[in-house]
Amino acid sequence: xxxxxxxxxxxxxxxxxxxxxxxxxxxxxxxxxxxxxxxxxxxxxxxxxxxxxxxxxxxxxxxxxxxxxxxxxxxxxxxxxxxxxxxxxxxxxxxxxxxxxxxxxxxxxxxxxxxxxxxxxxxxxxxxxxxxxxxxxxxxxxxxxxxxxxxxxxxxxxxxxxxxxxxxxxxxxxxxxxxxxxxxxxxxxxxxxxxxxxxxxxxxxxxxxxxxxxxxx
Amino acid sequence: xxxxxxxxxxxxxxxxxxxxxxxxxxxxxxxxxxxxxxxxxxxxxxxxxxxxxxxxxxxxxxxxxxxxxxxxxxxxxxxxxxxxxxxxxxxxxxxxxxxxxxxxxxxxxxxxxxxxxxxxxxxxxxxxxxxxxxxxxxxxxxxxxxxxxxxxxxxxxxxxxxxxxxxxxxxxxxxxxxxxxxxxxxxxxxxxxxxxxxxxxxxxxxxxxxxxxxxxx
Amino acid sequence: xxxxxxxxxxxxxxxxxxxxxxxxxxxxxxxxxxxxxxxxxxxxxxxxxxxxxxxxxxxxxxxxxxxxxxxxxxxxxxxxxxxxxxxxxxxxxxxxxxxxxxxxxxxxxxxxxxxxxxxxxxxxxxxxxxxxxxxxxxxxxxxxxxxxxxxxxxxxxxxxxxxxxxxxxxxxxxxxxxxxxxxxxxxxxxxxxxxxxxxxxxxxxxxxxxxxxxxxx
Amino acid sequence: xxxxxxxxxxxxxxxxxxxxxxxxxxxxxxxxxxxxxxxxxxxxxxxxxxxxxxxxxxxxxxxxxxxxxxxxxxxxxxxxxxxxxxxxxxxxxxxxxxxxxxxxxxxxxxxxxxxxxxxxxxxxxxxxxxxxxxxxxxxxxxxxxxxxxxxxxxxxxxxxxxxxxxxxxxxxxxxxxxxxxxxxxxxxxxxxxxxxxxxxxxxxxxxxxxxxxxxxx
DNA sequence: GATGAATGAGTGTTCATTCAT
DNA sequence: AATGAATGAACACTCATTCAT
Numbered sequence: 013x014x015x016x017x018x019x020x021x022x023x024x025x026x027x028x029x030x031x032x033x034x035x036x037x038x039x040x041x042x043x044x045x046x047x048x049x050x051x052x053x054x055x056x057x058x059x060x061x062x063x064x065x066x067x068x069x070x071x072x073x074x075x076x077x078x079x080x081x082x083x084x085x086x087x088x089x090x091x092x093x094x095x096x097x098x099x100x101x102x103x104x105x106x107x108x109x110x111x112x113x114x115x116x117x118x119x120x121x122x123x124x125x126x127x128x129x130x131x132x133x134x135x136x137x138x139x140x141x142x143x144x145x146x147x148x149x150x151x152x153x154x155x156x157x158x159x160x161x162x163x164x165x166x167x168x169x170x171x172x173x174x175x176x177x178x179x180x181x182x183x184x185x186x187x188x189x190x191x192x193x194x195x196x197x198x199x200x201x202x203x204x205x206x207x208x209x210x211x212x213x214x215x216x217x218x219x220x221x222x223x224x225x226x227x228x229x
Numbered sequence: 230x231x232x233x234x235x236x237x238x239x240x241x242x243x244x245x246x247x248x249x250x251x252x253x254x255x256x257x258x259x260x261x262x263x264x265x266x267x268x269x270x271x272x273x274x275x276x277x278x279x280x281x282x283x284x285x286x287x288x289x290x291x292x293x294x295x296x297x298x299x300x301x302x303x304x305x306x307x308x309x310x311x312x313x314x315x316x317x318x319x320x321x322x323x324x325x326x327x328x329x330x331x332x333x334x335x336x337x338x339x340x341x342x343x344x345x346x347x348x349x350x351x352x353x354x355x356x357x358x359x360x361x362x363x364x365x366x367x368x369x370x371x372x373x374x375x376x377x378x379x380x381x382x383x384x385x386x387x388x389x390x391x392x393x394x395x396x397x398x399x400x401x402x403x404x405x406x407x408x409x410x411x412x413x414x415x416x417x418x419x420x421x422x423x424x425x426x427x428x429x430x431x432x433x434x435x436x437x438x439x440x441x442x443x444x445x446x
Numbered sequence: 447x448x449x450x451x452x453x454x455x456x457x458x459x460x461x462x463x464x465x466x467x468x469x470x471x472x473x474x475x476x477x478x479x480x481x482x483x484x485x486x487x488x489x490x491x492x493x494x495x496x497x498x499x500x501x502x503x504x505x506x507x508x509x510x511x512x513x514x515x516x517x518x519x520x521x522x523x524x525x526x527x528x529x530x531x532x533x534x535x536x537x538x539x540x541x542x543x544x545x546x547x548x549x550x551x552x553x554x555x556x557x558x559x560x561x562x563x564x565x566x567x568x569x570x571x572x573x574x575x576x577x578x579x580x581x582x583x584x585x586x587x588x589x590x591x592x593x594x595x596x597x598x599x600x601x602x603x604x605x606x607x608x609x610x611x612x613x614x615x616x617x618x619x620x621x622x623x624x625x626x627x628x629x630x631x632x633x634x635x636x637x638x639x640x641x642x643x644x645x646x647x648x649x650x651x652x653x654x655x656x657x658x659x660x661x662x663x
Numbered sequence: 664x665x666x667x668x669x670x671x672x673x674x675x676x677x678x679x680x681x682x683x684x685x686x687x688x689x690x691x692x693x694x695x696x697x698x699x700x701x702x703x704x705x706x707x708x709x710x711x712x713x714x715x716x717x718x719x720x721x722x723x724x725x726x727x728x729x730x731x732x733x734x735x736x737x738x739x740x741x742x743x744x745x746x747x748x749x750x751x752x753x754x755x756x757x758x759x760x761x762x763x764x765x766x767x768x769x770x771x772x773x774x775x776x777x778x779x780x781x782x783x784x785x786x787x788x789x790x791x792x793x794x795x796x797x798x799x800x801x802x803x804x805x806x807x808x809x810x811x812x813x814x815x816x817x818x819x820x821x822x823x824x825x826x827x828x829x830x831x832x833x834x835x836x837x838x839x840x841x842x843x844x845x846x847x848x849x850x851x852x853x854x855x856x857x858x859x860x861x862x863x864x865x866x867x868x869x870x871x872x873x874x875x876x877x878x879x880x
Numbered sequence: 881g882a883t884g885a886a887t888g889a890g891t892g893t894t895c896a897t898t899c900a901t
Numbered sequence: 902a903a904t905g906a907a908t909g910a911a912c913a914c915t916c917a918t919t920c921a922t
Contacts, residue, residue, distance in 0.1 A: 654875015
């Protein structure tokens with residue numbers, strides 16, 4: 013990233029502007045090159061096509077986000093596992109410790125989102141027409157397993173295989189909504205500090221929602 | 230709608246297919262006309278332009294949805310008002326009666342969504358490039374006042390003017406999320422029956438979220 | 447004209463507006479019919495095509511103009527002939543009687559032009575794309591013989607056959623310019639009265655020009 | 664102009680042909696490209712749109728014409744000024760010296776017109792639909808001040824502000840007619856030599872016309 | 881590395897005109 | 902007399918992409 017050719021940087025900068033203003037589909041490579049003071053040929057030296065150019069703007073941040081998700085949501089379910097070993101009502105426990113672990117994860121994610129704020133905004137709002145147009149759902153799919161595990165434990169269900177259609181549906185929704193929270197914060201807070209502040213209230217909402225579901229029926 | 234000319238119907242059907250497959254922007258009027266077995270000129274006899282054609286597919290359902298929103302969220306806040314007249318804790322009351330009014334509203338909306346299911350799916354997922362590309366936000370804006378009123382009462386705040394930045398942010402989020410619930414149901418349930426079933430669980434989540442927020446701090 | 451069908455009149459009125467605003471080529475039959483509150487089919491009942499519609503707006507005035515030209519410039523060359531019989535310097539004679547006959551002709555033409563003012567304006571400024579796009583030249587050709595006769599006499603040339611290339615050129619120009627005078631008046635005077643007033647000065651110019659040419663060399 | 668790419672030249676040549684045959688509005692870019700053996704995309708590499716293509720054919724000549732007009736009609740009014748300084752009847756003087764200055768100007772203009780003959784013909788007869796469709800009037804407006812000055816002096820009027828409506832009308836006409844002379848020569852003479860020859864007679868006419876007006880009443 | 885040139889298929893849209901009813 | 906529907910060809914213009922140099 014740092015030692016990229018000057019030309020490539022100019023191209024990416026111009027592309028950023030154009031994609032941000034018009035979205036992927038309406039963006040014009042001609043405009044981008046004109047803005048960058050280059051010809052279309054130059055663009056095709058660095059990028060294989062329009063989508064590759066878009067990719068270059070969000071690739072690194074997206075990789076990091078994926079890595080963070082791997083770390084936080086997939087590899088470890090230590091909190092839950094630990095608790096499951098003991099003889100406590102899981103919901104009470106989670107409440108007792110205030111979901112401290114989950115809050116820490118959330119803070120990490122928010123930090124990452126704001127580090128590459130513009131890229132993520134681009135990815136989330138201007139990618140229609142690229143392979144990322146369903147990026148929200150793609151991310152939801154990635155975290156769904158994590159929340160399934162959490163749900164199973166909190167509900168005291170023996171195995172994933174015993175989950176009803178209704179369980180699965182609500183788990184999918186809650187996963188979706190968790191992602192929606194992050195996106196909402198990214199798109200509506202003007203900086204990380206404000207985001208972390210609002211995050212506290214959002215967590216009250218999400219946790220409340222979870223308990224609403226877990227205690228239902 | 231019912232006594233439309235055969236040709237117009239063919240055109241709309243073909244348009245539905247094309248828009249659904251490719252989205253508004255990538256849809257080709259030529260394809261639509263070919264599919265309908267007509268020339269492009271014929272299309273322009275019935276519709277003034279590409280967007281007018283798209284409009285025709287979602288106009289009526291959207292009008293009805295807007296009307297429903299007006300009726301349910303804007304004109305009446307009877308539940309809240311009734312309660313406000315008495316000397317009770319509003320949150321307790323709402324909980325006591327199980328948010329029956331809100332549930333009734335939700336059922337109505339769901340019914341409407343599934344009555345024109347395909348149109349709403351089109352509107353919500355394929356409208357980029359039309360004036361409806363921000364339809365989600367447009368609807369959120371419409372219901373936000375309603376939820377602001379609800380929030381003020383449940384929190385026991387004197388006036389809308391006393392709302393903090395954080396209050397406003399979380400109200401906006403909760404309004405947004407309420408709409409998101411409906412959209413999620415529309416896009417993930419295969420029919421109204423299933424939707425109404427899932428709706429119950431979603432309401433537990435939403436109500437839990439609200440209490441999480443209201444009781445916070 | 448008077449007992450035309452109401453529909454036809456509406457069509458012609460709307461056509462007048464559209465042709466006047468956009469010129470023949472850019473005018474749209476669809477617009478005309480819409481403006482008239484009719485369908486294109488109706489138009490084609492009364493008119494065979496776009497040009498026929500245009501024609502209908504200028505046909506009668508143009509016929510009358512042609513007739514006036516026949517009468518004044520072609521049939522009669524009485525003044526000149528009379529004079530030619532006598533033994534006088536024709537130029538002096540013409541000057542002496544102040545070109546009274548020609549002035550009378552001019553007044554007649556001006557009267558006609560202003561009687562159908564709008565039609566002639568249409569014909570002269572909005573006909574590009576019709577068979578009248580060279581109407582100026584067509585009229586010039588009609589009056590050229592008359593001026594050739596006048597020239598021959600004033601110059602004392604024996605026969606039309608003795609006219610040099612230069613003579614013919616200047617005759618053509620003077621014929622052209624005479625028409626240009628009428629057009630200029632039509633397009634720049636707001637009514638007939640003003641036109642007749644300005645006409646006096648224009649005649650001074652034209653007569654001066656003729657003497658300049660006749661006395662040259 | 665000279666070191667233009669072969670392709671661009673082919674395009675301009677084909678455009679010249681098409682515009683000359685059909686006029687700007689009826690000309691088809693497809694035809695032009697076909698004639699040039701290229702695709703429409705190629706055209707848009709060299710020209711920004713249809714009008715830009717037309718412009719390219721008349722731009723340089725028109726610039727030179729405008730410059731010539733600036734030089735001759737606007738900056739200098741030396742003849743008049745010189746004379747105004749002395750105590751002579753301006754009309755007599757102008758006549759005495761045979762309008763030599765004005766004749767020189769006319770020769771210059773004619774030379775220019777014939778240097779770019781085809782371009783000027785295009786501009787004057789095929790520009791309807793472009794921003795040059797009123798080019799005649801635009802040029803008249805440019806020279807009118809010059810002739811106003813001349814008129815004021817020849818008539819012995821104190822100031823421009825004392826000009827009557829009739830004065831202004833006849834000045835406008837004479838300016839218009841002067842331009843018409845040049846156009847007539849351009850469109851009716853087959854080369855510059857013939858044009859300069861005919862010009863002599865035209866000047867007799869114009870000068871005669873001026874005296875007719877100046878000495879009137 | 882980068883340019884300038886060119887492709888070729890595509891876009892939405894407009895048009896005068898026709899014709900069965 | 903007039904409508905409503907439909908045609909079919911044409912329009913100017915834009916696009917991502919390619920490639921010889």
